[in-house]
Amino acid sequence: xxxxxxxxxxxxxxxxxxxxxxxxxxxxxxxxxxxxxxxxxxxxxxxxxxxxxxxxxxxxxxxxxxxxxxxxxxxxxxxxxxxxxxxxxxxxxxxxxxxxxxxxxxxxxxxxxxxxxxxxxxxxxxxxxxxxxxxxxxxxxxxxxxxxxxxxxxxxxxxxxxxxxxxxxxxxxxxxxxxxxxxxxxxxxxxxxxxxxxxxxxxxxxxxxxxxxxxxxxxxxxxxxxxxxxxxxxxxxxxxxxxxxxxxxxxxxxxxxxxxxxxxxxxxxxxxxxxxxxxxxxxxxxxxxxxxxxxxxxxxxxxxxxxxxxxxxxxxxxxxxxxxxx
Numbered sequence: 001x002x003x004x005x006x007x008x009x010x011x012x013x014x015x016x017x018x019x020x021x022x023x024x025x026x027x028x029x030x031x032x033x034x035x036x037x038x039x040x041x042x043x044x045x046x047x048x049x050x051x052x053x054x055x056x057x058x059x060x061x062x063x064x065x066x067x068x069x070x071x072x073x074x075x076x077x078x079x080x081x082x083x084x085x086x087x088x089x090x091x092x093x094x095x096x097x098x099x100x101x102x103x104x105x106x107x108x109x110x111x112x113x114x115x116x117x118x119x120x121x122x123x124x125x126x127x128x129x130x131x132x133x134x135x136x137x138x139x140x141x142x143x144x145x146x147x148x149x150x151x152x153x154x155x156x157x158x159x160x161x162x163x164x165x166x167x168x169x170x171x172x173x174x175x176x177x178x179x180x181x182x183x184x185x186x187x188x189x190x191x192x193x194x195x196x197x198x199x200x201x202x203x204x205x206x207x208x209x210x211x212x213x214x215x216x217x218x219x220x221x222x223x224x225x226x227x228x229x230x231x232x233x234x235x236x237x238x239x240x241x242x243x244x245x246x247x248x249x250x251x252x253x254x255x256x257x258x259x260x261x262x263x264x265x266x267x268x269x270x271x272x273x274x275x276x277x278x279x280x281x282x283x284x285x286x287x288x289x290x291x292x293x294x295x296x297x298x299x300x301x302x303x304x305x306x307x308x309x310x311x312x313x314x315x316x317x318x319x320x321x322x323x324x325x326x
Contacts, residue, residue: 027113032293036107047097066094109285116231138237191267204229230272235308
């Protein structure tokens, strides 16, 4: 499915497109100082502080609907926190200042600073729980994937739509013990599997990029990452279905506090992100989507970012150079 036509938002001024890149750049540069240092918390904290400072310089009334967690768990950028100067348009913000904390600590691939914005009410206010997901890129008939069906049924449906055999497909899966049965089922079909250590936002987006070779994303990851990935797919096309996974009564109660009453609901793309959406990401470490932050001689820092907008269908890649010493 190609991107659907979305009316431009009168709230999301085009100036905000590049402003969002500046925000993700700030977070990525701050986190990059901790690449390979083995300290996940320090890397995350650096990205959070930099992103928060950058957001608070902007002329809008922003509300974090996807953030670092709830207020009692996260000192900054928690769900419900207000950011911006408090003047201008009201917008909802989904963010992950450092998507891939473990990756960054170990200097692995595909760590990103990620942000999405929409008009007030445009992004699902999802609790910080697990979410089962399946996603494919654009140009497939609507309904090709169905989260209520088995992985085998979904693989066969995608293969039929693509005009190939199931064994010709590549499926991206987070490398977690909970996915052992899924991996075994996919390998029984002959599928290629790209296991990723972290970073399922990048994994979902990869399905929309033919150069990655990834056809399907499957498995469970964070619900916040599911909303961010959906925001990106709203801009570039594709399909995603998701379902919140609750491990205990505390997580069910958390969902109800955020207004989620149907705990078994299957969410589709526009249930997660609707209307005009702007998505921005900056690479922290090198990956399939973006190059990471590079620190060069003479105080030169280079970054690579991508910014997308649903209403225009535009995808801009932004390469930035800045000098920290003169």
